[in-house]
Amino acid sequence: MKAIIALEDGTIIPARSFTGAGEALGEMVFNTSMSGYQEILSDPSSAGQLVTMTYPLIGNSGVNPQDMESDTLHPRAFLVRQYQPRPSNYRSTGTLADLLKKFGVLGVEGFDTRMLARKLRSQGAMKAVVSTDKAPPEALVERARQWPGMAGQDMAALVTCREPYIWTGDGAQPGRAFPESPGQGRFKVLVYDFGVKRSQLRLLLQHDCRVLVVPAGTKAEEALALQPDGIFLSNGPGDPAGVAGVQDEVKKLIGKVPIFGICLGHQIIALALGAKTCRLKFGHRGGNQPVKNLATDRVEITSQNQGFCVDRDTLPEDVAMTHVNLNDGSLEGLQHRTLPVFSVQYHPESATGPHDARYLFARFIGMIRQTR
Numbered sequence: 001m002k003a004i005i006a007l008e009d010g011t012i013i014p015a016r017s018f019t020g021a022g023e024a025l026g027e028m029v030f031n032t033s034m035s036g037y038q039e040i041l042s043d044p045s046s047a048g049q050l051v052t053m054t055y056p057l058i059g060n061s062g063v064n065p066q067d068m069e070s071d072t073l074h075p076r077a078f079l080v081r082q083y084q085p086r087p088s089n090y091r092s093t094g095t096l097a098d099l100l101k102k103f104g105v106l107g108v109e110g111f112d113t114r115m116l117a118r119k120l121r122s123q124g125a126m127k128a129v130v131s132t133d134k135a136p137p138e139a140l141v142e143r144a145r146q147w148p149g150m151a152g153q154d155m156a157a158l159v160t161c162r163e164p165y166i167w168t169g170d171g172a173q174p175g176r177a178f179p180e181s182p183g184q185g186r187f188k189v190l191v192y193d194f195g196v197k198r199s200q201l202r203l204l205l206q207h208d209c210r211v212l213v214v215p216a217g218t219k220a221e222e223a224l225a226l227q228p229d230g231i232f233l234s235n236g237p238g239d240p241a242g243v244a245g246v247q248d249e250v251k252k253l254i255g256k257v258p259i260f261g262i263c264l265g266h267q268i269i270a271l272a273l274g275a276k277t278c279r280l281k282f283g284h285r286g287g288n289q290p291v292k293n294l295a296t297d298r299v300e301i302t303s304q305n306q307g308f309c310v311d312r313d314t315l316p317e318d319v320a321m322t323h324v325n326l327n328d329g330s331l332e333g334l335q336h337r338t339l340p341v342f343s344v345q346y347h348p349e350s351a352t353g354p355h356d357a358r359y360l361f362a363r364f365i366g367m368i369r370q371t372r
């Protein structure tokens with residue numbers, strides 16, 4: 001079925017839908033990962049986006065229940081050069097097209113994805129419409145232009161859990177407090193869910209933690225009443241400055257218990273510490289972003305998925321930059337000089353991506369040990 005990609009700058013690209021009729025309006029972004037399409041789709045940070053993969057063949061390894069990073073898919077459309085309808089992989093239990101259809105994500109193929117990526121790189125992320133509708137393409141461009149966009153919106157509120165839950169080796173179990181038995185993990189870690197990826201919860205479990213996940217709107221007093229040994233702030237979608245009220249709660253938590261934040265969690269920590277966030281021109285999305293650890297001078301190849309970053313020139317005196325992106329010099333990590341709080345912009349759980357940065361989970365546990 002024919003589809004049209006219409007960008008707000010007036011560009012019109014003919015393509016094909018591989019998931020039937022549909023229309024999607026959102027922010028067009030590109031991801032340079034060569035694998036891990038299922039993790040990218042099920043990462044709640046992708047909510048509201050139209051995701052284009054620059055790697056040309058997508059669908060080859062199928063999909064499976066284990067690789068879901070949440071229980072649904074989040075982008076509004078998924079765009080690829082060539083969709084592979086016959087997957088071959090020993091873990092595969094179905095096709096990508098069926099998964100997209102199940103969750104109402106429009107799948108589009110058959111156009112020059114690298115041309116689109118180059119355009120976004122030079123002009124910046126753009127609002128766009130992807131549609132199988134026979135409407136004149138100019139009308140689709142107009143629809144993209146009229147859309148107000150996601151700036152300033154609280155997108156985390158859309159993907160956070162409604163009720164607290166305990167994360168166990170068997171997945172989520174109902175519960176509002178940490179399990180009593182230390183046999184279930186030595187360190188009690190409270191996870192603020194702004195759109196958490198399951199790999200982060202799994203890694204906390206592997207590091208001997210009892211994991212209690214709470215909604216984004218949880219008050220600092222409620223969080224502290226649960227007596228956590230550490231607090232983890234997850235990744236999540238949208239503009240960090242739009243996440244209502246959370247900065248103030250995090251401000252109250254800083255200094256009380258060790259805190260570790262990833263991506264949106266990192267940006268919220270930065271805002272709570274008094275820094276500012278800003279939009280990246282076209283975002284960092286992929287599994288090949290070089291980041292330098294300034295303490296060791298070592299370079300980590302990292303997995304990333306963000307459209308915003310912390311403005312390194314706004315860090316207060318008592319906060320140090322710990323990591324820097326070698327492509328554009330943007331801030332990738334920070335640490336308070338005296339209080340137990342640190343965070344990174346990238347994804348050390350690396351699902352999908354290289355495992356270079358997993359040491360950060362061990363660092364968090366080390367911080368908890370020191371303060372216990």
Ligand SMILES: NC(=O)CC[C@H](N)C(=O)O
Nearest residue numbers: 235236238263264307308
């Ligand atoms: N992966 C994330 O947590 C992304 C953070 C934020 N939504 C951004 O785009 O910058």
